[in-house]
Amino acid sequence: xKRWWWVIPAGAVAALLLVxxxxxxxxxxxxVPFQLKGQTAPDFEMKVINGEGAMTLESLRGRPxxxxxxxxxxxxxAIEHPILEWGARSMGxxxxxxxxxxxxxxxxxxxxxxxxGASFPHLLDERGQVAVxxxxxxxxxxxxxxxxxxxxxxxxxxxxxxxxxxxxxQLTGG
Amino acid sequence: xxxxxxxxxxxxxxxxxxxxxxxxxxxxxxxxRPATLRWALGATYAFAGAMLAANLVMEVGLLTDDFxxxxxxxxxxxxxxxxxxIVSLWSALEGSILFWGLVLGGYLAAFAWLxxxxxxxxxxxxxxxxxxxxxxxxxxxxxxxxxxxxxxNPPSNGPGPNPLLQNHVLMIVHPPMLYLGYVGMTVPFxxxxxxxxxxxxxxxxxxxxxxxxxxxxxxxTIGIVLGGWWAYAVLGWGGYWAWDPVExxxxxxxxxxxxxxxxxxxxxxxxxxxxWTLSLALASFVLTILGTFMTRSGVFNSVHSFTQSDxxxxxxxxxGILLVACISLLAFRGPLLVAEDHIKAPLxxxxxxxxxxxxxxxxxxVVLVGTLHPLIAESxxxxxxxxxxxxxxxxxxxxxxxxxxxxxxxxxxxxxxADGSRFRNQFLVPAGAALLTVGVCVAFGxxxxxxxxxxxxxxxxxxxTLRELVLPVRARMRDKQESFFKALSGSASRSQRRFGGYxxxxxxxxxxxxxxxxxxxxxxxTATLRxxxxxxxxxxxxxxxxxxxxxxxxxxxxxxxxxxxxxxxxGQRLLAPRMNYYESSTDPVGTPAVHDTVREDLYVSLLxxxxxxxxxxxxxxxxxxxxxxxxxLPILAFGTLIAVWPVRRRKPGKAGTKADGEGGxxxxxxxxxxxxxxxxxxA
Numbered sequence: 001x002k003r004w005w006w007v008i009p010a011g012a013v014a015a016l017l018l019v020x021x022x023x024x025x026x027x028x029x030x031x032v033p034f035q036l037k038g039q040t041a042p043d044f045e046m047k048v049i050n051g052e053g054a055m056t057l058e059s060l061r062g063r064p065x066x067x068x069x070x071x072x073x074x075x076x077x078a079i080e081h082p083i084l085e086w087g088a089r090s091m092g093x094x095x096x097x098x099x100x101x102x103x104x105x106x107x108x109x110x111x112x113x114x115x116x117g118a119s120f121p122h123l124l125d126e127r128g129q130v131a132v133x134x135x136x137x138x139x140x141x142x143x144x145x146x147x148x149x150x151x152x153x154x155x156x157x158x159x160x161x162x163x164x165x166x167x168x169x170q171l172t173g174g
Numbered sequence: 175x176x177x178x179x180x181x182x183x184x185x186x187x188x189x190x191x192x193x194x195x196x197x198x199x200x201x202x203x204x205x206x207r208p209a210t211l212r213w214a215l216g217a218t219y220a221f222a223g224a225m226l227a228a229n230l231v232m233e234v235g236l237l238t239d240d241f242x243x244x245x246x247x248x249x250x251x252x253x254x255x256x257x258x259x260i261v262s263l264w265s266a267l268e269g270s271i272l273f274w275g276l277v278l279g280g281y282l283a284a285f286a287w288l289x290x291x292x293x294x295x296x297x298x299x300x301x302x303x304x305x306x307x308x309x310x311x312x313x314x315x316x317x318x319x320x321x322x323x324x325x326x327n328p329p330s331n332g333p334g335p336n337p338l339l340q341n342h343v344l345m346i347v348h349p350p351m352l353y354l355g356y357v358g359m360t361v362p363f364x365x366x367x368x369x370x371x372x373x374x375x376x377x378x379x380x381x382x383x384x385x386x387x388x389x390x391x392x393x394x395t396i397g398i399v400l401g402g403w404w405a406y407a408v409l410g411w412g413g414y415w416a417w418d419p420v421e422x423x424x425x426x427x428x429x430x431x432x433x434x435x436x437x438x439x440x441x442x443x444x445x446x447x448x449x450w451t452l453s454l455a456l457a458s459f460v461l462t463i464l465g466t467f468m469t470r471s472g473v474f475n476s477v478h479s480f481t482q483s484d485x486x487x488x489x490x491x492x493x494g495i496l497l498v499a500c501i502s503l504l505a506f507r508g509p510l511l512v513a514e515d516h517i518k519a520p521l522x523x524x525x526x527x528x529x530x531x532x533x534x535x536x537x538x539x540v541v542l543v544g545t546l547h548p549l550i551a552e553s554x555x556x557x558x559x560x561x562x563x564x565x566x567x568x569x570x571x572x573x574x575x576x577x578x579x580x581x582x583x584x585x586x587x588x589x590x591x592a593d594g595s596r597f598r599n600q601f602l603v604p605a606g607a608a609l610l611t612v613g614v615c616v617a618f619g620x621x622x623x624x625x626x627x628x629x630x631x632x633x634x635x636x637x638x639t640l641r642e643l644v645l646p647v648r649a650r651m652r653d654k655q656e657s658f659f660k661a662l663s664g665s666a667s668r669s670q671r672r673f674g675g676y677x678x679x680x681x682x683x684x685x686x687x688x689x690x691x692x693x694x695x696x697x698x699x700t701a702t703l704r705x706x707x708x709x710x711x712x713x714x715x716x717x718x719x720x721x722x723x724x725x726x727x728x729x730x731x732x733x734x735x736x737x738x739x740x741x742x743x744x745g746q747r748l749l750a751p752r753m754n755y756y757e758s759s760t761d762p763v764g765t766p767a768v769h770d771t772v773r774e775d776l777y778v779s780l781l782x783x784x785x786x787x788x789x790x791x792x793x794x795x796x797x798x799x800x801x802x803x804x805x806x807l808p809i810l811a812f813g814t815l816i817a818v819w820p821v822r823r824r825k826p827g828k829a830g831t832k833a834d835g836e837g838g839x840x841x842x843x844x845x846x847x848x849x850x851x852x853x854x855x856x857a
Binding site: 007010011014017018019020021022023024073075103105106127128 | 333467490493494497498501504505546549550552553554730755756762782784785786
């Protein structure tokens with residue numbers, strides 16, 4: 001019997017290990033708590049690259065905003081772009097779509113827009129300050145801002161058509 | 175029939191062969207039917223053949239851009255350079271599991287071939303166990319991780335492999351080396367489990383068991399070091415080891431395998447620690463599977479877990495089966511493996527190895543607990559915690575220092591019982607060398623307790639190891655009037671294990687010194703510069719000359735031109751840290767510029783830039799001695815090669831443990847005159 005004493009603790013440790021690993025499924029280790037959720041969106045003033053002058057967030061008060069960070073060097077942004085284009089055309093009367101160019105040059109961004117289409121204003125985040133203010137960590141990332149300027153949610157990575165419709169419905173209460 | 179269907183058919187052949195062989199091997203071996211070994215051998219070769227063919231089919235698919243195969247559509251692209259097309263076999267989950275199958279097939283076939291003339295019953299059980307493992311992996315390839323699924327509407331092009339994998343040539347070598355290390359643990363596992371199942375492990379098996387483990391060990395070592403090198407050369411955060419869960423996953427089996435290699439000596443010499451030694455072989459394998467689970471299940475946050483998937487549950491079931499099988503076999507059959515001797519003196523080789531094993535076991539425990547702690551905290555206490563490098567550094571450092579000390583003391587001690595006064599005499603010179611080293615370091619202004627103790631102990635170990643290597647050579651030169659080289663090769667072949675082992679020790683000392691120096695005496699600075707401005711680090715002057723854009727087939731890049739005037743002023747050169755942009759990636763991947771010398775590396779990465787105003791930000795480090803880590807690889811590989819090289823058959827009467835060192839200390843000679851076939855059975 002003397003040789004057996006270790007079996008029970010060893011079995012217990014093994015069982016604990018399996019339980020812990022089993023319970024780890026379904027949790028996303030990368031999920032970062034989104035600090036700005038529910039807060040007032042930081043204001044900005046950025047140059048419009050497919051239009052005239054500059055745009056501020058303040059000037060959009062009263063309309064919900066869908067704000068998409070993208071870059072010309074970002075492959076998934078190109079995949080996502082048609083969905084946003086479609087969204088701006090079909091839901092543009094309910095929400096304002098805004099593109100923000102992230103870590104990119106104006107010339108590259110213009111050329112890219114000429115290829116992929118630009119149905120909504122695209123703004124140049126020259127020093128990356130707006131991306132920092134919003135806590136955007138990469139592209140594409142899409143923020144949903146309510147009519148009173150509160151950040152309701154964000155979507156990381158290319159957004160699907162269904163997701164976009166769902167979020168816009170949430171924003172407009174429709 | 176498309177390529178995808180052909181590949182899948184081959185995988186099914188593999189499943190059938192592995193299942194058949196596992197059943198036949200286990201049943202035949204346990205029912206004492208020696209004739210069934212033939213079938214188990216055949217099944218092993220069939221499994222290996224099917225895996226080889228399936229991998230070739232996948233390679234053809236990758237090279238011909240056959241996007242009708244799901245895996246090719248997932249990782250392939252027309253623009254990918256050919257060499258990266260070949261290696262994209264292991265750039266994502268499904269392909270790497272398929273590649274795992276190939277490596278497993280190779281190991282099993284080699285084992286079967288080399289040991290085919292061994293005791294048929296034992297071989298049948300061992301092959302049965304290994305083929306059970308093969309069944310699991312073949313099932314994984316056929317089901318949850320099937321790479322050959324045929325797409326009804328194939329895309330015209332794919333995204334290409336993960337950019338991190340395309341960024342450096344080391345990525346071509348690092349994963350296969352790790353797989354060779356991981357998968358290689360299957361063989362010792364099979365041999366050890368067969369020993370438990372049969373309730374006996376013949377001493378003649380200990381040689382092959384050790385050699386197979388050493389083979390896996392050296393691949394694992396190379397894989398781990400190359401992984402560090404890759405991280406250093408690609409990721410641009412200025413480090414080579416971050417205690418990331420997946421790094422730890424490869425480190426855990428390395429620790430137990432290293433402990434195993436040492437404890438087999440005690441088992442062979444003293445017929446002790448049998449159960450412990452076998453447990454280490456089992457643990458090494460279970461930890462490789464746990465490591466693979468960590469990498470592939472997506473439950474850990476890590477730079478490596480880019481291939482998340484739903485194979486996690488399948489792996490978990492396998493881990494459960496393994497744990498139950500190992501623990502119950504150790505409990506029921508373990509008592510049959512009784513020690514035939516016991517430790518007689520506290521000052522002896524066996525005691526030092528026992529302490530070494532305890533240190534390794536404690537380290538394994540510390541690293542395992544640290545790695546799993548975030549999961550434990552979340553699942554049991556619903557808290558999110560992260561365990562970072564400080565925990566691991568603080569807790570493991572004392573063990574490393576202890577290990578270095580043992581690496582010096584162990585080889586000095588004889589088996590059985592040491593003579594205290596002799597030991598003290600032998601101790602004096604190395605201890606003096608250690609003190610001298612520390613004194614010189616202090617005189618040159620170096621401070622820091624751990625780093626200095628590592629340097630001192632490194633001198634201590636080096637002196638002892640060189641003495642242990644040289645003394646037998648000198649004795650031969652004196653007694654047999656041989657030339658130095660003849661005496662050296664004679665001494666090396668006379669006791670390969672000892673000789674090879676000590677060379678490996680020297681390589682480890684090199685790593686220890688490099689790690690201590692590069693982490694304790696690192697310097698770092700950041701700079702944001704306009705064109706023409708410069709900054710300085712540790713006497714190295716760097717001037718920013720502007721940004722360059724460029725294009726390569728699979729990526730675009732922006733490089734910063736930095737004119738470097740190294741410390742001392744001569745040998746100006748251009749550094750070009752850069753950012754690479756891949757079609758498929760949302761984030762740029764940097765490539766740091768490294769100016770490496772024996773003394774230190776100057777390491778610069780491009781942090782951010784603005785093309786319009788030509789402003790760039792840099793991170794720069796100097797790491798003293800860091801490249802010694804990579805240079806230890808040839809030494810480690812050379813030492814291991816000597817240790818595993820098949821021993822020449824000795825004529826009867828010549829084998830034995832004749833004293834061959836000064837003072838009559840016995841060599842670690844082939845202790846138990848293994849059977850000739852077992853001796854040939856080195857990998």
